[in-house]
Each structure stands twice: as structure tokens, then as C-alpha cells.
Amino acid sequence: MREVAVLGIGQTQVDEHWGKSLKILAGEAALAALQDAGVDRADGIFVGNMMSGSANHQQHLGAYLSDWIGLPQSESVHIEAACGSGAAAFRCALMAVASGQMNIALAVGVEKMTDSPGPEITAELATAADADWEAGQGLSFVALNALIMRRYMWEFGWKHEHFAPFSINAHQNAIHNPFARFQEPLTEQGYQKAPMIADPINLMDASPMGDGAAAVLLVPVERLKRLDQSPLVKVIASSAATDTISIQNRRDATWLTAAEKSARDAYSQAGISPKEISLFELHDAFTIMAALSLEAAGFSERGQAPRLAMNGEIKPSGKIPISTRGGLKARGHPVGATGIYQIVEVVQQLRGLAGETQVPGARYGMAQNIGGSGSNIFVHILEAC
Amino acid sequence: MREVAVLGIGQTQVDEHWGKSLKILAGEAALAALQDAGVDRADGIFVGNMMSGSANHQQHLGAYLSDWIGLPQSESVHIEAACGSGAAAFRCALMAVASGQMNIALAVGVEKMTDSPGPEITAELATAADADWEAGQGLSFVALNALIMRRYMWEFGWKHEHFAPFSINAHQNAIHNPFARFQEPLTEQGYQKAPMIADPINLMDASPMGDGAAAVLLVPVERLKRLDQSPLVKVIASSAATDTISIQNRRDATWLTAAEKSARDAYSQAGISPKEISLFELHDAFTIMAALSLEAAGFSERGQAPRLAMNGEIKPSGKIPISTRGGLKARGHPVGATGIYQIVEVVQQLRGLAGETQVPGARYGMAQNIGGSGSNIFVHILEAC
Numbered sequence: 206m207r208e209v210a211v212l213g214i215g216q217t218q219v220d221e222h223w224g225k226s227l228k229i230l231a232g233e234a235a236l237a238a239l240q241d242a243g244v245d246r247a248d249g250i251f252v253g254n255m256m257s258g259s260a261n262h263q264q265h266l267g268a269y270l271s272d273w274i275g276l277p278q279s280e281s282v283h284i285e286a287a288c289g290s291g292a293a294a295f296r297c298a299l300m301a302v303a304s305g306q307m308n309i310a311l312a313v314g315v316e317k318m319t320d321s322p323g324p325e326i327t328a329e330l331a332t333a334a335d336a337d338w339e340a341g342q343g344l345s346f347v348a349l350n351a352l353i354m355r356r357y358m359w360e361f362g363w364k365h366e367h368f369a370p371f372s373i374n375a376h377q378n379a380i381h382n383p384f385a386r387f388q389e390p391l392t393e394q395g396y397q398k399a400p401m402i403a404d405p406i407n408l409m410d411a412s413p414m415g416d417g418a419a420a421v422l423l424v425p426v427e428r429l430k431r432l433d434q435s436p437l438v439k440v441i442a443s444s445a446a447t448d449t450i451s452i453q454n455r456r457d458a459t460w461l462t463a464a465e466k467s468a469r470d471a472y473s474q475a476g477i478s479p480k481e482i483s484l485f486e487l488h489d490a491f492t493i494m495a496a497l498s499l500e501a502a503g504f505s506e507r508g509q510a511p512r513l514a515m516n517g518e519i520k521p522s523g524k525i526p527i528s529t530r531g532g533l534k535a536r537g538h539p540v541g542a543t544g545i546y547q548i549v550e551v552v553q554q555l556r557g558l559a560g561e562t563q564v565p566g567a568r569y570g571m572a573q574n575i576g577g578s579g580s581n582i583f584v585h586i587l588e589a590c
Numbered sequence: 591m592r593e594v595a596v597l598g599i600g601q602t603q604v605d606e607h608w609g610k611s612l613k614i615l616a617g618e619a620a621l622a623a624l625q626d627a628g629v630d631r632a633d634g635i636f637v638g639n640m641m642s643g644s645a646n647h648q649q650h651l652g653a654y655l656s657d658w659i660g661l662p663q664s665e666s667v668h669i670e671a672a673c674g675s676g677a678a679a680f681r682c683a684l685m686a687v688a689s690g691q692m693n694i695a696l697a698v699g700v701e702k703m704t705d706s707p708g709p710e711i712t713a714e715l716a717t718a719a720d721a722d723w724e725a726g727q728g729l730s731f732v733a734l735n736a737l738i739m740r741r742y743m744w745e746f747g748w749k750h751e752h753f754a755p756f757s758i759n760a761h762q763n764a765i766h767n768p769f770a771r772f773q774e775p776l777t778e779q780g781y782q783k784a785p786m787i788a789d790p791i792n793l794m795d796a797s798p799m800g801d802g803a804a805a806v807l808l809v810p811v812e813r814l815k816r817l818d819q820s821p822l823v824k825v826i827a828s829s830a831a832t833d834t835i836s837i838q839n840r841r842d843a844t845w846l847t848a849a850e851k852s853a854r855d856a857y858s859q860a861g862i863s864p865k866e867i868s869l870f871e872l873h874d875a876f877t878i879m880a881a882l883s884l885e886a887a888g889f890s891e892r893g894q895a896p897r898l899a900m901n902g903e904i905k906p907s908g909k910i911p912i913s914t915r916g917g918l919k920a921r922g923h924p925v926g927a928t929g930i931y932q933i934v935e936v937v938q939q940l941r942g943l944a945g946e947t948q949v950p951g952a953r954y955g956m957a958q959n960i961g962g963s964g965s966n967i968f969v970h971i972l973e974a975c
Contacts, residue, residue: 206689206690206691226722249830255643255649256643256649258640258641258643258644258714258717259643259644261721262713262717262721262725263717263720263721264640264641264670264672264717264718265670265671265672265717265718265719265835265961265962265965265966266670267670267671267678267832267961267966268671268672268832268833268835268961268962268965268966269720269835271832272832272833272834272835272836272839272965277832277833277834278831278832278851279832280829280830280831280832280966281671281832281966282669282670282671282678282681282682282830282966283669283670283671284667284668284669284670284682285649285650285651285652285667285668285669285670286650286652286653286666286667286668287649287650287653293652293667296667297667297669297682297685300682300685300686300689300691301685301689303689303690303691304591304685304686304688304689304690304691305591305688305689306591306685306688306828328647329643332643332647332648332649332650333649333650334650335648335654336646336647336648337611340647443691444665445634445665445666445667446663446665447652447653447656447657447662447663447664447665447666448653448657448662449657449662450650450653450654450657451657454657466663576650576652576653577650577653580650580653580657581650581652581653581665581666581667
């Protein structure tokens with residue numbers, strides 16, 4: 206298996222892009238990544254997206270995108286793993302290059318959510334859950350996470366206000382990211398006074414919907430060495446794990462088994478421990494998910510992640526910086542694109558180009574993307590060499 | 591890159607499965623493949639499906655299926671390339687094993703079309719075409735193929751009746767396949783008197799909708815050797831190519847550029863010529879697609895595929911047997927599952943277990959799966975060793 210490196214990155218701002226269609230967004234990110242890499246072709250394109258079939262009346266995003274960006278000679282497919290679609294596409298692209306099937310692979314994540322009006326998108330998002338036993342009973346995705354958060358608060362004795370630091374950190378970091386949806390700070394008061402969505406989750410616990418696209422270009426490491434790029438950003442671990450799709454079937458709703466397994470596998474591949482991770486772009490679709498991910502990935506004692514956040518350890522200057530470019534909460538969460546945004550942001554950090562929120566001496570960056578309520582989790586560790 | 595072999599196959603009958611849900615169908619095929627292989631786990635599951643998000647209100651088929659079949663420890667994703675989703679999933683599974691990332695990968699194709707009533711499914715199928723320039727103008731998938739067929743007939747001087755042998759051969763072969771949707775013969779008269787759908791395509795030129803699932807289990811060849819399986823069925827070529835998504839943007843609507851390129855790449859990987867192919871499971875969603883595929887893949891002079899069919903060369907006893915188990919026309923075309931059915935049928939032939947329609951001495955079997963109107967084409971060549 207060949208070593209693989211990231212040669213180029215690209216992204217659009219996350220926003221309500223009323224004036225841009227699905228393909229325009231995806232194309233902008235894809236072309237930006239090609240330009241960043243200084244190449245004009247790709248052997249294969251892997252498009253991560255969750256809902257284009259229903260929200261945009263367009264499936265077949267592989268052929269659709271390769272045609273649009275002028276690369277009809279490239280093979281291309283669409284990869285879906287609900288909100289984990291981006292990282293799933295990245296992992297398939299990685300395997301294509303690692304296996305020797307491709308020398309240049311482009312992973313693109315895109316989601317155009319504003320094409321689907323409010324109530325419809327809620328139903329479409331719920332297709333990530335079990336149609337029979339969750340969505341069919343009227344459980345929306347926010348409601349599922351609210352059940353988990355309520356249980357967590359009860360078990361470990363936390364109050365709602367204790368989750369504020371997760372959202373405040375995300376917003377604080379997003380101020381300095383021109384691609385973020387919300388480039389404005391959030392105060393303690395702003396967090397606590399936000400309208401309730403599904404008790405105990407209020408608007409400031411939840412990531413916003415939005416439109417956006419991000420792209421990453423992958424090549425074998427030997428190619429990068431020839432191009433003399435510095436720093437060389439290598440993918441040193443790629444793992445994935447699943448759990449039951451519905452939370453009712455889990456022994457414990459407050460423990461992300463798939464996050465634990467995927468992180469453990471990734472550390473083992475990379476040959477490092479959690480302590481060596483410089484930053485962790487985790488899947489903070491809801492504050493409770495940030496807490497559970499930190500615990501399952503080995504950065505916090507069980508039930509103690511809110512303490513870690515309150516102590517400031519999740520800031521760029523802390524022990525385990527998270528959401529360094531705004532995270533899902535403030536950069537935004539265009540679902541099928543999110544996993545690629547996370548990789549793009551890790552690369553920015555490893556290149557030392559994260560500006561005001563640069564993590565000093567960043568060497569190992571980890572990205573974790575979740576599909577469903579913890580049912581499909583993808584982890585990647587990248588290294589600046 | 592490691593050599594990869596098929597260790598197990600499984601399928602359900604293609605039918606209107608009113609009593610079985612999406613997951614029951616997919617689960618039956620997946621478990622049958624595991625049983626055939628004699629293994630009880632998989633490192634990864636790749637699910638090919640096109641329309642479950644809209645037709646079945648269920649996305650996230652990776653986690654959904656791994657949970658249902660009792661393998662929540664397996665990582666899993668959903669792969670989509672319109673009607674080419676099955677082969678696209680197979681190709682991703684293949685790369686995962688070839689790269690060394692996985693030792694056992696399961697590729698499952700599934701589609702449950704009857705959950706979506708008639709007019710809706712037509713719109714859902716049209717999401718494989720360009721939403722802006724084809725579907726948005728009211729062009730259904732049959733209509734797109736009718737435009738191509740009309741042009742082909744005009745250019746090469748064929749009449750509608752000359753396409754009859756494609757459908758008659760498919761039905762004749764399906765009689766002996768217990769998994770086929772239509773296990774009954776079609777006569778010349780039956781073909782010609784079928785009701786018109788989109789002139790010149792009548793009901794007997796078109797493959798039927800249906801529900802079904804098929805699965806294939808892949809392992810590295812060295813593992814198979816240890817198990818002493820005979821014959822050993824190796825995947826000796828895997829390729830894919832795209833073309834413009836809309837036919838209006840092609841220089842020539844009667845030539846499948848992506849079929850030519852993907853077949854050429856596959857022959858090159860396998861180190862063989864078209865003459866050595868024992869059988870060709872092609873994508874006969876419409877009779878015109880069977881003709882175009884035979885030509886682009888090098889089995890017929892341009893514009894002369896109907897002649898090949900009329901001369902009986904596409905029968906199991908002919909020079910290039912096609913649709914040996916019924917093809918899309920008579921086995922059925924549950925879109926996202928079709929590419930896996932084709933692989934399953936090639937394996938049946940290479941194992942010498944195709945009964946009445948066994949191709950004598952079958953050594954090299956080729957499967958070709960098309961997404962959209964020729965815009966995304968996947969080719970695999972398997973060898974009995």
C-alpha cells in the first residue's frame with residue numbers, strides 16, 4: 206500500500222447560496238483544490254453528498270461534476286454515509302490512491318440544503334436515522350440528539366449551561382475564518398438565551414444548515430516529494446467503524462462505540478497516542494456530540510468533557526484544540542461537505558496557515574466525521590512532515 | 591496491489607417484493623453471499639443503491655445494512671452512480687481489498703422500486719440525467735434512450751424489428767434462471783406487438799422495474815488459495831470512465847465513448863483481447879444500449895450490432911454470449927442492484943454452474959454496468975483459474 210499525501214485543498218464559504226446551484230458550488234471547490242495543487246486533471250473523483258436526490262432532484266453526482274468541471278475523462282462516483290459522506294468520500298479516494306488504481310484522486314463534499322424548504326429538509330435529514338424505528342415515529346435528528354444529551358446530563362450531573370464553552374469556542378475561532386458561515390462571537394448570555402429547539406438542545410447547541418462545498422486532492426507521497434512541497438502533509442491513518450443505526454439498540458446511548466473503535470484503529474495505524482494529537486476537528490453537530498467524541502477518542506475521562514471545555518483546553522492554545530476554524534457549529538454544517546471541510550482545515554493547520562487560530566507547532570491533526578447519531582464514524586490523522 | 595478473488599455470491603429473485611422491505615432484501619442477498627463463502631464477517635460493506643433516499647425514505651444504507659445483518663463492527667458506506675451504482679460499489683470494495691485496507695469486503699446492490707408509485711419513480715430515475723438540461727425539460731429516461739435509438743436507426747438503416755433478437759435472447763436465457771423476474775419466452779410477434787412507450791422504444795425494448803438485491807464477497811487471492819476453492823474466480827480487470835452527463839453535449843449520440851474507454855482499459859489490465867471474452871453481461875436497459883455496448887466494447891463493427899444479434903452470435907452458443915441469465919431485460923433491472931447481479935451471473939458462468947445457459951468452457955467473463963445514458967460506465971473482467 207502506497208503512502209498518500211494531500212496536494213491541494215479548496216472550499217467555498219458556507220452560506221445560504223441562493224444564487225449558486227449544486228454544481229456551481231461543487232465546481233468552485235473542486236477547481237480551487239486543483240489550482241492549489243497546480244494540476245489540471247484527476248484520475249478519479251469521489252463526491253460526498255447526502256441529499257441531492259431529494260433536495261436538488263439530482264443524483265449521479267459523480268458524472269455530473271466531472272462533466273461540469275471539464276474532466277469527463279475522470280471516473281467518478283458519489284459516496285453517501287449521511288453526515289459522514291464527506292469523510293467517506295475522502296476514505297474511498299484514499300484507498301484508490303493507496304491501492305495504485307489512481308495517481309490523482311479528488312474528494313469533493315457538497316450539500317445544497319437551501320433548495321429544500323424547511324419542513325422537507327428536516328424529513329430528509331431524518332433519512333440518516335432508522336426509517337422504521339426512529340424517523341417513522343416522528344423523531345427528528347435534533348430530537349435524537351436531545352434524548353442523548355438529556356441522558357448524559359442526568360448521568361453525569363451537568364446542567365445545560367456547562368455546554369456553553371463548546372459553542373463559544375467554535376464561534377470565537379470562526380471569527381478568523383473567511384469561509385465560515387458565522388464570523389461573529391457568541392457570549393455566555395447569547396448561548397443561554399437562545400430559543401429552545403428540542404429540550405435540552407437550544408439553537409446555540411446546534412450547528413446551522415447551509416450550502417457549501419470543499420475539496421481535497423490526493424496523490425502518492427513519492428509524487429509530492431518530487432514536487433518538493435513543504436510541508437508535506439501525509440495521511441497517516443484512515444479508519445471507520447459503525448454502530449447500530451438506531452440509538453434504542455445501543456447498550457449505552459451516552460457512549461460512542463464507533464468513535465472509540467475508529468479512533469483506536471487510527472492511533473494504532475499512526476503509531477501515536479491521543480496525547481500527541483495537535484488538534485482535533487470533531488463532529489460538533491450538537492454540543493453533546495463534541496463532548497461524547499472527546500471522551501470516546503480518549504481526550505477526556507468519561508462524563509468529564511464539559512470540564513475540559515470549561516478549563517479552556519479546547520481552545521487553540523489548549524491541550525486539545527477543537528473546531529479551530531469554527532467547527533460544524535460556526536463554520537457551518539452542509540452535511541455531505543462537512544467531512545471534507547474538516548480535512549481542509551486540518552491541512553491549513555498543518556501548513557501553518559491558520560492565522561489567528563493557528564495551533565502552535567501543529568504536527569498531527571485528526572478529523573472525525575459522524576454519519577447518523579454516532580452510527581458511522583470516520584477518522585483520519587494527517588501529519589506535517 | 592493485491593490480487594482479488596470472489597469468494598461468495600448471493601441474490602434474491604427480482605420481482606415486485608411487496609412483502610419485503612429494503613433491508614430484508616439487502617440482508618437476504620448479503621447473508622447468502624456470506625454463507626456461500628463460508629465466512630461470518632466482513633471488514634467492510636459497500637452498498638450500491640440509487641434511490642432509497644426518495645423511494646424508501648432511507649439514506650445511510652451502509653450503517654443501516656451492517657446493523658441489520660448483525661455486523662455492526664464492519665465499516666460501511668453507500669455508493670451511488672445511478673444505474674451503475676452496483677458496479678461502482680463493487681469497484682470500491684475491490685480497491686479496499688486490493689489496497690490492503692480490508693481482507694474481506696462485501697459489495698451489496700439493492701433497489702426497492704415498488705415503494706415509490708409509478709409517476710414518482712419516473713421522476714426519480716430521471717435524477718440520473720442532467721436536472722437542468724434533461725430532466726428539467728421533461729425528458730424521462732426512456733425518452734432519452736428513444737432519441738438515441740431513433741438516431742441510430744436513421745444513421746445505420748435499421749428498422750425497429752431488427753432489435754428483436756436482443757430481447758428474445760434475454761427472455762430465452764431467463765427461462766432457466768430462477769432468480770429472473772420473467773422466466774418466460776418472448777416471440778418475434780410478442781416483441782413487435784408490444785405497446786409503444788416512447789417511439790421507437792416499445793415495452794419489449796425496455797427492461798422492467800423491480801425489487802431485488804445481490805451481493806458478492808471479495809477476498810485477497812492468497813486467502814482463496816489457502817481455502818483451496820476450485821475454480822478460483824479472480825477479478826483481473828476493473829475500470830471506469832465517464833462521459834458528459836447529458837447526451838446533447840456529445841459529439842455523437844450513437845457512440846458510447848465511456849464504454850469504449852472503460853473496455854479498452856479493462857482489456858489492457860487483463861492482457862487479453864475482446865476475442866478471448868467468453869461472455870459479456872452488458873447493460874441492456876434498452877435494446878439500443880445492448881447494441882451500442884457491443885460496438886463500443888469491440889465485439890461488432892460500428893452500426894452492425896443488430897446483425898450480430900440476428901446471426902445468433904449473442905446466444906450462449908454464439909461468439910459473444912450476452913445476457914446469459916436474462917440480462918436487464920428479463921432477469922430485471924432493480925437499478926442499484928443490477929451491477930452486482932451481473933457479477934454474480936459472471937461468477938455462476940465461470941464456476942460452470944449456469945445450467946441450461948452455461949457458456950461452454952467459459953474462462954473470461956466481462957460485466958459492464960452503465961449509469962445514466964452512457965455517462966458513467968464500469969467494466970470488470972473475471973477469470974476462472
